[in-house]
Amino acid sequence: TAAKAAHAVNDAFDAVWRSAGTLATIHIADGTYFLSAERVRGTPCHLLGAGRDATVLNGGTLSAAYRGVSITAAGSIVRDLTITGCTNILAGSGIYMTAGTADTVRVSFNRGNKYNLEYGAGIYMTGGIVTNSLIDGNSSDSGYGGMSGVGVYMSGGLLTDSEIAN
Numbered sequence: 001t002a003a004k005a006a007h008a009v010n011d012a013f014d015a016v017w018r019s020a021g022t023l024a025t026i027h028i029a030d031g032t033y034f035l036s037a038e039r040v041r042g043t044p045c046h047l048l049g050a051g052r053d054a055t056v057l058n059g060g061t062l063s064a065a066y067r068g069v070s071i072t073a074a075g076s077i078v079r080d081l082t083i084t085g086c087t088n089i090l091a092g093s094g095i096y097m098t099a100g101t102a103d104t105v106r107v108s109f110n111r112g113n114k115y116n117l118e119y120g121a122g123i124y125m126t127g128g129i130v131t132n133s134l135i136d137g138n139s140s141d142s143g144y145g146g147m148s149g150v151g152v153y154m155s156g157g158l159l160t161d162s163e164i165a166n
Contacts, residue, residue: 012028027050028047029055044076049081052104052106052133068086069083078103079101084108085109092120093110097157098127103132103133106135108135111140120151122151131161131162136163136164
């Protein structure tokens with residue numbers, strides 16, 4: 001309802017975390033939103049943008065200790081948005097996923113930093129589904145022997161009908 005509507009995307013995410021495990025849906029209008037912390041985490045959530053190229057979650061203001069989005073609750077859905085500009089010292093700078101679905105997302109220009117001994121600057125997945133998505137332009141500046149799966153590192157789950165580029 002309009003009375004419950006958050007006026008900033010970070011406020012909406014914070015409200016979901018306070019919902020104590022209740023499935024919540026966040027609709028994000030078109031525009032670019034700068035993240036203040038890692039989003040979604042283990043809370044079941046439907047995060048729905050206005051279109052892959054219309055809604056952008058930009059991690060450019062995050063410290064290197066946060067991922068863009070973590071999808072770790074069964075039934076969670078991230079759809080119709082771009083995740084970009086995230087840098088992380090751990091696996092999965094753009095998306096870290098062990099469950100749920102990422103559908104029609106673009107994961108672009110995320111970076112594993114020089115201390116990242118892990119995998120997946122774009123997406124790190126051990127479970128869940130990534131479908132109808134574009135993963136491009138992700139990179140690593142690891143000074144410790146490189147990084148595996150810079151675009152996508154996948155040890156479980158399903159990746160289908162998606163494009164992985166440079």
